[in-house]
Amino acid sequence: MNAAQDTILRLEGLKMHFPVTSGIFFQRVQGWIKAVDGVSLTIRRGETLGLVGESGCGKTTLGRCVLRLYKPTEGRVEYDGQDITDLGNRDLRPFRRRMQVIFQDPYASLNPRMTAGRIIGEPLAIHKTVADREEQRRRVLELAEIVSFHPSMLDRFPHEFSSGQRQRIGIARALALNPEFIVADEPVSALDVSIQAQIINLLMELQQQMGLTYLFIAHDLSVVRHISNRVAVMYLGHVVELADSDVIYSDPAHPYTQALLSAVPVPDPAVEATREPIILPGETPSPLNPPSGCVFHPRCPMAEDRCSRETPEFREVRPNHWAACLLTPGYDQAPPVKP
Amino acid sequence: MPPLLEVQNLHTYFYTDGGVVKAVNDVSYQVGEGQAVGIVGESGSGKSVSALSILGLVPYPGRIVEGRILFEGANLLALSDRDMQRIRGNRIGMIFQEPMTSLNPVLTIERQLTESLETHLEMSRGAARRRAVELLEMVGIPDPHQRIKEHPHRLSGGMRQRVMIAMALSCNPNLIIADEPTTAVDVTIQAQLLELMKSLTRELNVALIIISHNMGIVARYVDRVFIMYAGKIVESGPVAETFRSPQHPYTLGLLRSIPRLDLPRRDVLESIPGQPPDLAYLPKGCAFRERCTYAVDRCAEEVPPLVGVTRNQQSACWQAPISVTKESAGK
Numbered sequence: 001m002n003a004a005q006d007t008i009l010r011l012e013g014l015k016m017h018f019p020v021t022s023g024i025f026f027q028r029v030q031g032w033i034k035a036v037d038g039v040s041l042t043i044r045r046g047e048t049l050g051l052v053g054e055s056g057c058g059k060t061t062l063g064r065c066v067l068r069l070y071k072p073t074e075g076r077v078e079y080d081g082q083d084i085t086d087l088g089n090r091d092l093r094p095f096r097r098r099m100q101v102i103f104q105d106p107y108a109s110l111n112p113r114m115t116a117g118r119i120i121g122e123p124l125a126i127h128k129t130v131a132d133r134e135e136q137r138r139r140v141l142e143l144a145e146i147v148s149f150h151p152s153m154l155d156r157f158p159h160e161f162s163s164g165q166r167q168r169i170g171i172a173r174a175l176a177l178n179p180e181f182i183v184a185d186e187p188v189s190a191l192d193v194s195i196q197a198q199i200i201n202l203l204m205e206l207q208q209q210m211g212l213t214y215l216f217i218a219h220d221l222s223v224v225r226h227i228s229n230r231v232a233v234m235y236l237g238h239v240v241e242l243a244d245s246d247v248i249y250s251d252p253a254h255p256y257t258q259a260l261l262s263a264v265p266v267p268d269p270a271v272e273a274t275r276e277p278i279i280l281p282g283e284t285p286s287p288l289n290p291p292s293g294c295v296f297h298p299r300c301p302m303a304e305d306r307c308s309r310e311t312p313e314f315r316e317v318r319p320n321h322w323a324a325c326l327l328t329p330g331y332d333q334a335p336p337v338k339p
Numbered sequence: 340m341p342p343l344l345e346v347q348n349l350h351t352y353f354y355t356d357g358g359v360v361k362a363v364n365d366v367s368y369q370v371g372e373g374q375a376v377g378i379v380g381e382s383g384s385g386k387s388v389s390a391l392s393i394l395g396l397v398p399y400p401g402r403i404v405e406g407r408i409l410f411e412g413a414n415l416l417a418l419s420d421r422d423m424q425r426i427r428g429n430r431i432g433m434i435f436q437e438p439m440t441s442l443n444p445v446l447t448i449e450r451q452l453t454e455s456l457e458t459h460l461e462m463s464r465g466a467a468r469r470r471a472v473e474l475l476e477m478v479g480i481p482d483p484h485q486r487i488k489e490h491p492h493r494l495s496g497g498m499r500q501r502v503m504i505a506m507a508l509s510c511n512p513n514l515i516i517a518d519e520p521t522t523a524v525d526v527t528i529q530a531q532l533l534e535l536m537k538s539l540t541r542e543l544n545v546a547l548i549i550i551s552h553n554m555g556i557v558a559r560y561v562d563r564v565f566i567m568y569a570g571k572i573v574e575s576g577p578v579a580e581t582f583r584s585p586q587h588p589y590t591l592g593l594l595r596s597i598p599r600l601d602l603p604r605r606d607v608l609e610s611i612p613g614q615p616p617d618l619a620y621l622p623k624g625c626a627f628r629e630r631c632t633y634a635v636d637r638c639a640e641e642v643p644p645l646v647g648v649t650r651n652q653q654s655a656c657w658q659a660p661i662s663v664t665k666e667s668a669g670k
Binding site: 054055162164192193194195196197198200201204219221222223225226227245246249259260261262263264265266267268269270271272275277279280283284 | 381382495497498525526527528529530531533534552553554555556557558559560578579582583592593594596597598599600601604605607608609610611612614630
């Protein structure tokens, strides 16, 4: 299999800037929120790419650009070798069947006036993939079974379910059209840990059975590591590091990733006694007016003078390990190519 | 010497249309002076309601139906509202999850801080103002002289939570209750806040109750842990021993269902099957029974009491002590 076939999604220099306006009738643009500011990466068929970052880093916006729910300001989105950056709604339709989404809060993303069965069956009706109601009913039952949702509950409404069950409905709906690629945006963040593990296991099982590709967006680093083959770390609109999941956790190259990992408390007092968190000073700056040079430099414990002047490129600092930091060993030797 | 705080047989019920919800169902624990304890549990376990009960802030239709809460020797449940106000925010500081809902949006930071200093410590306006600036400095707010003039909405989530910490400490309390203090902030900010709380409470010898669903936070920041499930404490003990050899199947299940950063990845997480019971219709016997792999017939009949099972650990399980073979709980 060559690289082109292997790649299901490619982003090139993706930027998504939102205007900040003032005035009611004559809106003037006061500035731009640079939610995503030049991201290039690829997702391989069948893998789970984890995307982590703190609130406001642009991870959700990136997910929405991938799904073409937003039209990017600049750059390219390529799905299965085809450029979908500028496609209109009609032309996007065949792609919509192949790409689906699972949201964080299943309560907000499920129509409260529809029964679970209708919610799961709605994509079938919209895309007319079933011949009649009978076939739709059969398919809905099949989907309910796949996500271990009891058929007797299909006639109930979202408010009658626990959050774990609601997330199962959301997953069944996403699977209805047999997609190949799913963007899961914080799918387990709203769940208690004992339920969270059930849903994570379900997502991983489904991937194996159906050969799905996931873009798994979350802020919980332990969850992302568990589910992902590769992990991308975002900070203030940039992907600052990308590597195999085990590598990024055992040997992070970017100072932000290092701090982020050290900040996560491990549920083991014996291990905790030996760990010292790297405490980053201050808070994430506004994406309206990001810092010059490396966007992380004002908080970086290692920053040098040049970090405020020179913008680091996203480079392959070690084989299959990408980072955007001038100080990372291997940065100067690495060729400035795109992943 | 009696402990600083002693909760005895606390029962807090909510009288709803759907039945009586037994949110806190016979809970007893102690907190010593300067001690940091953690109360862990999932949503609906009763961890927050047990804290609100201590503060006399149980919302309608909830009511404390039984129990005693002894703080510095006095039973808080026997106090009048007026006397309770002298304790709350004064002897006991509070930090809640969402600072935006606990700070008054129309008052400046200065006024929120000076108000309690003036009422509880009877400081003059000027002295209170100086103390307020000092407090903000102590919790690491840059330019305290400027920031003190601002309203809460002008501050970030992390800064607001720092203000909450300053308020909680303002009257030199002996105890601080922090209910999910960092759930609404990012992990790097969480680390900032928790390190700050830890160093300040140590320095000032203030006891701390951290209520959290996050086992990692508890492992890092407390000495003693209480695990709650369906309104009861199911396990308690020193944090190191509890995590090394949990004595309740629920604790064991929780630890096993969390993916961990510091261990090799596992193919499948061991999840706890099923869901927590409806607190208005608790099953007979042990509330965890239906999800428990250790359950025996007796579990369906009798509620297991919380009793000592090892030298330092208590568990409410008929099958305890549980021997977790060699492998530590998380693996």
